[in-house]
Amino acid sequence: MTYNIPDYKRAVIEAEKILDELGYDEPPVSPLEIAEYIGLSVVQNVSLQLPTPTYIENKREIAARLDGLNKTIFVNTQQPPKNMIFAIAHQVGYFVLNKQKVVTDINSVRPLLRGKELLNPNIDEMKEAYHFAANLMVPFDMLKKYRKESNSVLSTIFTVPVTVINYQLQEFRK
Numbered sequence: 001m002t003y004n005i006p007d008y009k010r011a012v013i014e015a016e017k018i019l020d021e022l023g024y025d026e027p028p029v030s031p032l033e034i035a036e037y038i039g040l041s042v043v044q045n046v047s048l049q050l051p052t053p054t055y056i057e058n059k060r061e062i063a064a065r066l067d068g069l070n071k072t073i074f075v076n077t078q079q080p081p082k083n084m085i086f087a088i089a090h091q092v093g094y095f096v097l098n099k100q101k102v103v104t105d106i107n108s109v110r111p112l113l114r115g116k117e118l119l120n121p122n123i124d125e126m127k128e129a130y131h132f133a134a135n136l137m138v139p140f141d142m143l144k145k146y147r148k149e150s151n152s153v154l155s156t157i158f159t160v161p162v163t164v165i166n167y168q169l170q171e172f173r174k
Helices: 008-022 032-036 081-097 124-137 140-145 151-158 161-174
Strands: 042-045 062-067 072-076
Touching: 008 032, 008 081, 032 042, 032 081, 032 124, 042 081, 062 081, 072 081, 081 124, 124 161, 140 151, 140 161, 151 161
Parallel strands: 042 072
Antiparallel strands: 062 072
16 A cells, blocks of 8 residues: 655644534534544444454454444544544544545555554554544644643543643644
């Protein structure tokens, strides 16, 4: 599979477009509502009923998996709630940014793994979806209103892991 360099600007524009369309101007943002709005259903379970690539030893390593053919996000409930919320937002981003590809080929979608990959992706297509999800869940306009709060308080306000807050604050300062 070939992939171009991540288009972070497009990721931000697409996230802002959805937030505007749904009238979000205060946190928290609901990725479940957004998934439904763009035509995706979300199934919360542990078994993740999709074929799993051979490089994944245990399906429980998967945070979420997008089935573009059936327009469904499967999210693993065996993770902290903020991680589950962010995993859904990430998969929404992957769908929005790669819709043409994901609705025709289930093998084009790499599962999002728990732990380090969810919070610090190292593959370009996952970085782009991460950037979308961070800007969807913690948009700069909303972040500005609460910038005096501690990172842990911001994590609670925006219902995302602290690492996402750290990422957005770092991006905000650029």
